[in-house]
Amino acid sequence: MTNLKKLVTTIILAAPLMVSAQGFQVNLQGQVQQGMGTAGTALIQDGASVFFNPGGVSFLKQNSVDVGMTATIANSQFLDNNSGTVNKTTSPVSTPFTAYGVFGLKDSTKKGHNFRFGMGIYTPFGSTVDWEKGWTGRYALTHLQLKAIFFQPTFSWKICEKLGIGGGFVYSTGSVNLQKDIPVVDANGNVGHAELSGKASGFGYNLGVYYKPYKYLSLGLTYRSQVNMKVNSGDATFTVPSSLSTNFPNGKFTASLPLPSVLTLGIGFTPTEKLSFALDVNYVGWKAYDTLSFDYANNTASLVDTKSARLYKNTFAVRFGGQYKITPAFAVRLGIAYANTPIQNGYVTPETPDASRYIYTAGLGYTIKNKFTINASVLYESLKRTDTNIETNLSGTYQTNVIAPGLSLSYKF
Amino acid sequence: MKNILNKTIIVTMAVGALVSCKPDLKAPASDKGSIDVTKYVAIGNSITSGFADGALYYEGQQVSYANLLAEQFKTVGGGDFNTPWTPMGTQGIGSSLNAKLVLGYKTDCQGVYGLSPVPAAPGYGDISIFSNNISAQGPFNNMGVPGAKVTTVVYPGYGDGTKPAGTFNPFFTRMLTSAEMATASMLSKAAEQKPTFFSVFIGNNDVLGNALAGGMSSTPITPSGGGVGTGFDASYDLIINTMMANGAKGVVGNIPDITNIPHFTTVPYNGLTLKAADATNLNAAYGATGATFKEGSGNAFMIQDASAPGGVRQIQSNEYILLGTPQDSLKCAGWGTTKPLADQYVLNVREVLNLKEAAAAYNAKIKTVAEEKGLAFVDVNAFMANAKKGIVFNGITSSAAFVSGGAFSLDGIHLTPRGNAMLANEFIKAINHTYGSTINLVDVTKYNGVVFPNP
Numbered sequence: 001m002t003n004l005k006k007l008v009t010t011i012i013l014a015a016p017l018m019v020s021a022q023g024f025q026v027n028l029q030g031q032v033q034q035g036m037g038t039a040g041t042a043l044i045q046d047g048a049s050v051f052f053n054p055g056g057v058s059f060l061k062q063n064s065v066d067v068g069m070t071a072t073i074a075n076s077q078f079l080d081n082n083s084g085t086v087n088k089t090t091s092p093v094s095t096p097f098t099a100y101g102v103f104g105l106k107d108s109t110k111k112g113h114n115f116r117f118g119m120g121i122y123t124p125f126g127s128t129v130d131w132e133k134g135w136t137g138r139y140a141l142t143h144l145q146l147k148a149i150f151f152q153p154t155f156s157w158k159i160c161e162k163l164g165i166g167g168g169f170v171y172s173t174g175s176v177n178l179q180k181d182i183p184v185v186d187a188n189g190n191v192g193h194a195e196l197s198g199k200a201s202g203f204g205y206n207l208g209v210y211y212k213p214y215k216y217l218s219l220g221l222t223y224r225s226q227v228n229m230k231v232n233s234g235d236a237t238f239t240v241p242s243s244l245s246t247n248f249p250n251g252k253f254t255a256s257l258p259l260p261s262v263l264t265l266g267i268g269f270t271p272t273e274k275l276s277f278a279l280d281v282n283y284v285g286w287k288a289y290d291t292l293s294f295d296y297a298n299n300t301a302s303l304v305d306t307k308s309a310r311l312y313k314n315t316f317a318v319r320f321g322g323q324y325k326i327t328p329a330f331a332v333r334l335g336i337a338y339a340n341t342p343i344q345n346g347y348v349t350p351e352t353p354d355a356s357r358y359i360y361t362a363g364l365g366y367t368i369k370n371k372f373t374i375n376a377s378v379l380y381e382s383l384k385r386t387d388t389n390i391e392t393n394l395s396g397t398y399q400t401n402v403i404a405p406g407l408s409l410s411y412k413f
Numbered sequence: 414m415k416n417i418l419n420k421t422i423i424v425t426m427a428v429g430a431l432v433s434c435k436p437d438l439k440a441p442a443s444d445k446g447s448i449d450v451t452k453y454v455a456i457g458n459s460i461t462s463g464f465a466d467g468a469l470y471y472e473g474q475q476v477s478y479a480n481l482l483a484e485q486f487k488t489v490g491g492g493d494f495n496t497p498w499t500p501m502g503t504q505g506i507g508s509s510l511n512a513k514l515v516l517g518y519k520t521d522c523q524g525v526y527g528l529s530p531v532p533a534a535p536g537y538g539d540i541s542i543f544s545n546n547i548s549a550q551g552p553f554n555n556m557g558v559p560g561a562k563v564t565t566v567v568y569p570g571y572g573d574g575t576k577p578a579g580t581f582n583p584f585f586t587r588m589l590t591s592a593e594m595a596t597a598s599m600l601s602k603a604a605e606q607k608p609t610f611f612s613v614f615i616g617n618n619d620v621l622g623n624a625l626a627g628g629m630s631s632t633p634i635t636p637s638g639g640g641v642g643t644g645f646d647a648s649y650d651l652i653i654n655t656m657m658a659n660g661a662k663g664v665v666g667n668i669p670d671i672t673n674i675p676h677f678t679t680v681p682y683n684g685l686t687l688k689a690a691d692a693t694n695l696n697a698a699y700g701a702t703g704a705t706f707k708e709g710s711g712n713a714f715m716i717q718d719a720s721a722p723g724g725v726r727q728i729q730s731n732e733y734i735l736l737g738t739p740q741d742s743l744k745c746a747g748w749g750t751t752k753p754l755a756d757q758y759v760l761n762v763r764e765v766l767n768l769k770e771a772a773a774a775y776n777a778k779i780k781t782v783a784e785e786k787g788l789a790f791v792d793v794n795a796f797m798a799n800a801k802k803g804i805v806f807n808g809i810t811s812s813a814a815f816v817s818g819g820a821f822s823l824d825g826i827h828l829t830p831r832g833n834a835m836l837a838n839e840f841i842k843a844i845n846h847t848y849g850s851t852i853n854l855v856d857v858t859k860y861n862g863v864v865f866p867n868p
Contacts, residue, residue: 077437086440136856183809187867191861243867400436
């Protein structure tokens with residue numbers, strides 16, 4: 001009749017959240033391009049073109065292997081409007097990496113010399129966010145780790161001296177681990193906790209056109225498709241007072257996260273041998289991220305499937321950079337970018353405390369005997385945004401500073 | 414090459430060091446606005462005292478909204494907030510000498526083993542709370558006394574322990590010296606501290622006493638009219654005028670509609686599940702009263718009502734069964750079926766109307782006084798009505814649902830630590846609004862709801 005156990009079962013596990021935002025779109029795909037404001041769709045300089053423009057890969061004159069890594073140091077704080085408390089993240093340094101290979105016939109007299117094959121392995125999305133223990137938003141999120149590694153075999157065809165096209169197939173593999181506290185407590189003060197973790201995978205493609213009408217001007221147009229990362233058999237693990245364990249059964253869950261499409265128009269300008277500029281304009285299809293759903297295999301009155309509105313907007317980003325070769329072997333680079341946030345007011349969450357922001361970059365490159373090139377880059381951005389989330393009522397100001405120094409090594413042969 | 418590499422790393426690190434500064438967000442300093450909170454005194458009833466789970470106990474006192482408020486006041490010059498503490502870690506004591514309730518396990522009459530509020534200790538609670546006089550630790554800023562009404566706040570001798578049991582309030586007695594027992598009122602003990610700021614959140618018991626007695630006239634509702642100590646309005650005026658006599662500013666709260674609190678909403682009016690044969694028998698027995706029963710769930714209970722033909726009838730959807738109704742009797746002893754529920758366990762539609770009318774009159778008075786005196790006003794009634802639907806704070810949804818809602822303690826009337834934190838925030842918002850202060854709200858996420866056992 002009025003069985004208390006039934007009454008207890010109405011505790012709702014509020015929608016757990018997952019990541020993705022401009023903030024977690026890792027635009028760290030090549031050290032040369034990072035030095036130049038992360039632009040490079042129309043300036044074909046090295047193997048990173050496998051990512052930036054498959055159409056231009058066939059314009060690379062030599063075979064090459066590039067490997068790079070960027071240490072991303074992100075620190076966030078949250079000032080709670082209500083209580084005035086400030087909490088910070090204790091996130092570890094994340095290290096997105098890139099590896100590109102470009103191969104083809106170098107002898108221009110042989111048939112097929114205008115084809116190039118490429119392979120790219122890179123991490124276009126990913127993040128680790130750890131909020132400090134006991135922080136005020138812990139019932140929204142305590143920890144989030146999202147990893148996505150893209151494998152992109154690529155084919156590029158130089159149709160004529162001015163025009164190249166290319167395409168790559170993308171296989172993405174990754175993982176997600178999301179944790180938050182549940183507002184139930186036992187006599188020892190232990191608060192409930194939920195951990196959702198699983199492997200995810202998805203498919204997509206990367207298409208590009210490269211057009212070089214004049215010696216000093218080049219154009220690029222690329223489309224990187226949306227990739228739906230699906231978690232088909234994730235593990236949901238709940239730590240709750242044991243009197244509630246049947247309300248929060250451990251079990252499987254499914255979820256899906258769209259990694260958005262990116263349409264890019266790039267312009268490359270090379271007025272002299274020493275000086276070059278790159279401008280990229282991205283149109284990012286974040287509108288695909290409409291709802292975040294979690295479907296639990298074992299539902300109870302407390303553990304219901306959740307649908308959280310995300311309602312992201314498509315966004316633009318503009319990236320601009322320049323390179324000056326002090327000597328033929330030594331290049332310095334500077335860049336700036338502006339990225340619009342896809343998150344509307346009312347939808348900012350602690351896993352993606354995103355904001356529109358400027359990005360400042362600088363870089364150096366040094367080439368030895370036309371074989372080895374070492375490139376260094378550094379990127380800095382600072383984001384600040386005040387919002388009240390309509391789902392959690394978490395209200396306050398987020399600030400995130402990111403510094404990302406990176407190094408890469410290229411070998412041409 | 415190596416040299417260049419080193420230089421590159423050094424340059425990279427130098428650039429990094431320049432800009433890697435961590436964010437440095439700071440809350441703006443709180444401002445006291447036009448109030449002086451150096452001496453804050455709270456007048457109230459059990460809610461102000463921190464009473465919860467059917468008893469007054471230390472851990473509940475710590476998180477009363479008044480104590481949480483005093484803690485926030487410390488950021489704008491607030492002083493110590495002396496509280497009539499009970500001993501730490503005991504079972505506390507309730508108005509029938511009971512121990513506090515905890516969520517535990519119990520086997521009911523049908524043999525079902527399940528979660529239920531159970532006394533933290535068999536028999537009595539911590540009797541020392543009443544037997545140990547703590548007046549030497551006074552005066553007390555927290556003048557919340559469980560059971561207090563508007564009319565008893567102004568009553569000299571309310572804590573006179575020399576009188577026969579039942580005619581004085583032992584929760585107040587423990588705060589008084591023997592010399593002042595016969596003459597002191599809650600109001601006089603509050604006023605003699607010359608507070609610079611006060612809160613008055615009182616009036617709930619003026620209706621709740623009657624409601625908890627199932628609307629029985631033996632525990633009457635305080636009338637609005639009548640003199641000091643008898644009528645609500647005159648007593649309320651005296652309280653506010655006395656507290657403001659030295660120019661103190663303050664905050665007042667109105668009282669919630671009792672039909673929004675779980676003590677009256679948890680047992681559903683139609684919580685009766687019947688087998689086909691039982692439904693047939695009940696239809697045969699009560700058909701003449703207009704009652705109907707069907708197989709399965711959703712049947713309304715039978716209640717006693719002297720004004721109904723035959724003295725019994727089926728309960729209506731706008732009538733309430735008290736949480737204190739013995740559950741085993743409902744399940745196994747035919748209560749609400751073959752034995753219609755006695756009036757003391759039910760608020761019928763006339764009783765509900767009386768209670769609502771009285772509460773509406775009190776609230777009109779409280780609002781008028783607040784406006785006339787320029788006091789901050791907390792619409793506790795609106796807050797509790799919102800709580801019924803659910804209030805979300807930083808990802809926690811709290812509601813007036815019993816146990817699972819997290820806002821109300823196990824007696825279904827008083828608040829959990831989390832509920833108290835939310836109530837304290839309503840007071841802070843009202844104070845900031847009226848007096849131009851910018852006192853931070855309490856971080857509700859630091860306070861728990863109902864504690865669940867690890868059996």
